[in-house]
Amino acid sequence: MPVFKITIAYDGTDFVGWQRQADGASIQGLIEDALRPLNGDRDVTVVGAGRTDAGVHALAQVASFSLERAVASDVLVRAVNARLPPAVRVLSAAEAPATFHARFDALAKTYRYRIWNARVANPFERRYVWHVIGPLDVDAMAAAARMLEGRHDFAAFQATGGDAQTTERAISASVVSRSSVERRLVLYEVTAGGFLRHMVRAIVGTLVEIGRGQRNAQAMADVLASRDRARAGRTAPPAGLFLVGVAYRDSLAADS
Numbered sequence: 166m167p168v169f170k171i172t173i174a175y176d177g178t179d180f181v182g183w184q185r186q187a188d189g190a191s192i193q194g195l196i197e198d199a200l201r202p203l204n205g206d207r208d209v210t211v212v213g214a215g216r217t218d219a220g221v222h223a224l225a226q227v228a229s230f231s232l233e234r235a236v237a238s239d240v241l242v243r244a245v246n247a248r249l250p251p252a253v254r255v256l257s258a259a260e261a262p263a264t265f266h267a268r269f270d271a272l273a274k275t276y277r278y279r280i281w282n283a284r285v286a287n288p289f290e291r292r293y294v295w296h297v298i299g300p301l302d303v304d305a306m307a308a309a310a311r312m313l314e315g316r317h318d319f320a321a322f323q324a325t326g327g328d329a330q331t332t333e334r335a336i337s338a339s340v341v342s343r344s345s346v347e348r349r350l351v352l353y354e355v356t357a358g359g360f361l362r363h364m365v366r367a368i369v370g371t372l373v374e375i376g377r378g379q380r381n382a383q384a385m386a387d388v389l390a391s392r393d394r395a396r397a398g399r400t401a402p403p404a405g406l407f408l409v410g411v412a413y414r415d416s417l418a419a420d421s
Contacts (some may be wrong), residue, residue, distance in 0.1 A: 166231045169241065170261040171196075173226045176252040178292050178404070182219045183226070192217075192253060196228065200249035203241065204232045214267045214411040215274050218363070220403030222293065225256070227411040229267035238390070273337065273358050273412040278369045279405045280351040287349075294350070295369070297406040301376035303387040304349055309375045309385035310353065313368065314339050320392035322371075324363035332392075334359055341372060351376075354409075363400050370398030 173196070181189035185197070193211055200209040214227040236244075238258040248396050281287060282293035282301050313319075313336050320332040336357045344350035353369055369389060374380050389394045 166233060166263075167235050168189070168229060168231045168261045168263050168265050169238070169266065170265060171228050171241075171245075171257055172221060172256045173228060174222050174254050174256055175226070176292065177217060177220050177222045178345045179252065180219065182221065183213050183217045192223075192226070193228075195249055195253055196245065196255070196393045197230075199245045200230065202248075203236055203244055205234065207222055212267050214271045215408050217362075217406075218403055221406045221408070223408040225410045226408050227267045227271070227413075229261060229265050229321060229373065256415070267411075270394055270413055271358075271411050272355050272414065274360065274408065275338075275354065275356040275410045275412075276365045277361070277407045277409045278353040278365060278401065279407070280347055280353070280369075280373070282351050283349040288298075290350075292404055295373075295402050297351075297376075298327075299377060301373070302378065303341060303343050303376065305378075305382045306351070306353075306372045306376040308382040309372055310339040310341045310355075310368075312339075312382075312385045313355075313389065317389055318392055319361055319364055319389070321388050321394055322364045322367040323361040323394060324367070325394055332361060334361065334364070336402060339368075365406060366401040366403065367394070367397050367399075369401035372398070373401070374398045401414055 175192050181191050183189045183192045186192040196211050197209050209230050211228050211230045241258045242255050279294045281290055281296045284298055286296040316335040318333050323332055334357055338356040341353050344352055375382055
C-alpha cells in the first residue's frame with residue numbers, strides 16, 4: 166500500500182478551510198474526493214501538515230495519504246488536478262516512506278501575512294491582503310515581532326475556546342518588513358514547530374496596533390507575559406494569511 170506526499174497550493178477564499186466539515190467545501194474533502202477514483206472507488210484519508218482556517222491560503226501545503234494500489238506520481242498529479250476546481254492545485258507528488266505523516270513529521274511551518282498599507286486598496290490584491298489605511302511604523306512592528314522569537318507561552322494569542330494541550334510554542338523566526346518590490350505591502354513572516362488556533366492572526370492584529378502607534382513595541386512583551394487573550398489585538402482577517410512552506414528532515418524534503 167504506497168504512501169504519497171503531495172504539495173498543494175490553494176486560494177482559500179471560497180472554502181471552509183483545510184479540514185472536511187459537515188457543510189461547505191473543504192480542501193481536504195476536495196482532494197479526498199478527487200483521489201477516490203484512483204483508489205478503486207474506495208475512500209482515501211488525506212492528512213494535511215497544517216489545518217488552515219476558512220479563507221486562509223496556501224502556497225505549499227503538504228499532505229500525506231495511502232492508496233490501495235501503485236500509481237505513478239505524474240499520473241496522480243494530472244488525474245487529481247483534473248477533478249479539482251481551479252482554485253486548488255496539486256503541485257507535486259512523490260512516494261514516501263510507509264511511516265510518513267505530513268503533520269506529525271513536520272519540523273516547522275512558515276506562515277506569511279500580507280498587509281496592504283495604503284489609502285486605496287488594490288482590487289487585484291483584495292482577496293489576499295488585509296487593507297490597513299493610515300501609516301504604519303514598520304520599524305516598531307519589526308522590533309515587537311522579534312520579541313516573540315524563542316520558546317514562550319502564547320496563550321495570549323490563542324483563539325478563545327482553543328483546546329491545545331499546551332500553549333507553549335517555539336518560534337524560530339518572526340520578521341516584519343516592507344516589500345522591496347511593492348512598498349505599500351507590509352509582510353509578516355513567522356516560522357515555528359507548531360501554532361495555536363488563530364495565533365498568527367492574533368499576533369498580526371497586535372502588530373498593527375503597534376504600527377498605528379496605539380501601543381509601543383514593548384507592549385508585545387507585556388501581552389505575551391500576560392497569557393490573556395483580551396490583552397492582545399484583534400484577530401486579523403484570514404484573507405492575508407498564507408501557509409508558505411513546511412519543513413521536514415532531509416530525507417523527506419523533496420517536493421516540499
